[in-house]
Amino acid sequence: MRRVHTMPFGAEITTEGVRFVIWAPTARDVRLVLDETDFPMPAGQDGWYELVAPQARDGARYGYRIDGDIVVPDPGSRFQPDDVHGRSLVVRPASFEWSDTDWVGRPWEETVLYEVHVGTATPEGTYVGLMAKLEELRDLGITAIELMPVAEFPGRRNWGYDGVLPFAPDAAYGTPDDLKRLVERAHSLGMMVFLDVVYNHFGPSGNYLHVYAKSFFTDRHETPWGAGINIDGESSRPVREFFFHNALYWLEEFHIDGLRFDAVHAISDDSQPHFIEELARRIRETIPGREIHLVLENEANEARWLGRDEAGRPPLHTAQWADDIHNAWHALLTGESEGYYEDYADQPLERLARALAEGFAYQGDPSPHKGGATRGEPSGHLSPTAFVSFLQNHDQVGNRAFGERLSHLIPPEKLALARALHLLAPQIPLLFMGEEWSASTPFMFFVDFENDPDLAKAVREGRRGEFKHFKAFADPEAALQIPDPTDRATFERSKLDWAEVSRSPHCDVRADIRGLLQVRQSEITPLIKSPFKGSRYSLGPAQTVDITWHFAAGTLRLLANFGDTDSRHQNTRDARPIWSTSSTTATSQDISLAPWSGIVLKGLPE
Structure with missing residues (x-):
């Protein structure tokens, strides 16, 4: 089987040659540069330029000369072998023969996510290198990898959130066909592949859209990264379509099973339907026959996107990262x-219990970290499967000054209970790469701006400035100890050491x-595959929490003691333990929990 997602822009191989299309509404003249020869492109309506080049072939390098001056890469480029400032490569996606013809995905409820950064996950730092680890992850119980x-x-090194050409898999990790082989191998093992995509901004280096498509951006909306993307103003339809096609491109041409949309709270849209809604509906309508999972990162805690229909399926988005x-x-x-933990440090156990039972801890409540502004919507009606939970992820590890993992910060017995x-x-669980063995290596913030010394300096200084409000780095001398994100050594130190997997205590954690x-x-x-019937939670006087979730197939009860003294709890006659700490004792009537211990019980439907 061959898979191609047809787009209204970019380079497409046809029977007449290669069709080149670019939207350049603020350019006066656009020329195709093909093998160092310029070809004038006729201007169409609404800023579109199109040319069919009979002499162009698969593998040809090309770019666009704007107003007789700068040559820019194709914003719809499928591959950039010479990085963001180089020429684009004509790609024939139909040349890849897929073997996973029967793969339609897996139900969402079976998902166990493993978030991975391709460049640091293996010594090779490539799609091919990651392929070699898939079987090991499958045997662990992972059912889906999620690529940053x-x-x-x-x-050559970046977390990926500085991307500027969203259709081109980064050449540092391999070719587009290498990525397809990774997906194909995962499917052969019964594993899904998710991809993190960024539709809220472009990176600071290599984004040429402002040169020929100024209306791609707007000053009406500000983001942490500068002017907002114009998805709701004049000339916004091509901008919306650009991102809709990007999502469909990964899902269709690369047979990806799910997408995680980065920081959608930073996507401002005053129009109807909202970009987030139209994006999901477009995907659902275009790909009706597969298990496609759409996951949001949304600091605003908007429950409106996460509902289920009468059949229990999501008409819009499947879930949200449960920050x-x-x-x-x-x-x-x-x-x-410090930082956003200010919103949780006052009542951490109460916040945790509410979030586990109802999805959001903040459901319209005032946020101290945000100066008392309210955040969130009521979420208790949502199924727990509408939330992806985690103890660690790339942000929560990598945004620390030294990239410490949770296993570096707390005693192993406390971590074991939380795990x-x-x-x-x-909820749908996520593990961050290396978490499955309490990896000793950190995961730090790193970039590669060697070709732009001024930008590298700004990032280096900005990184250290981010922590000036933290007590540990109030002293400028202390801030100098923060690793330099532009130094290659910072990237190398963040690579996983798979050799330690076989050694204690790492093998015990695994x-x-x-x-x-x-x-x-x-x-x-089996429980969470049945309809959700609600939940309840309570807190005990001695740092204990008691949560019960009700499903059509039965109940799930979590009891835990995070205090310093023993606690006793009443058991229900039909509940049976499915896991407990060694210091826990349970009879048909009573449960006794030692400090920092817990038990999980499964019961009959109520």
């Missing part, structure tokens, strides 16, 4: 209260997680 953004970014769950866990486990409750709760995921598969997944 791979869209072409400047240089509230993570932040409450982190405040409870570490005692940290078990995380993996056996009914074995624990394997066992927990086996319990999840056999006990939790």
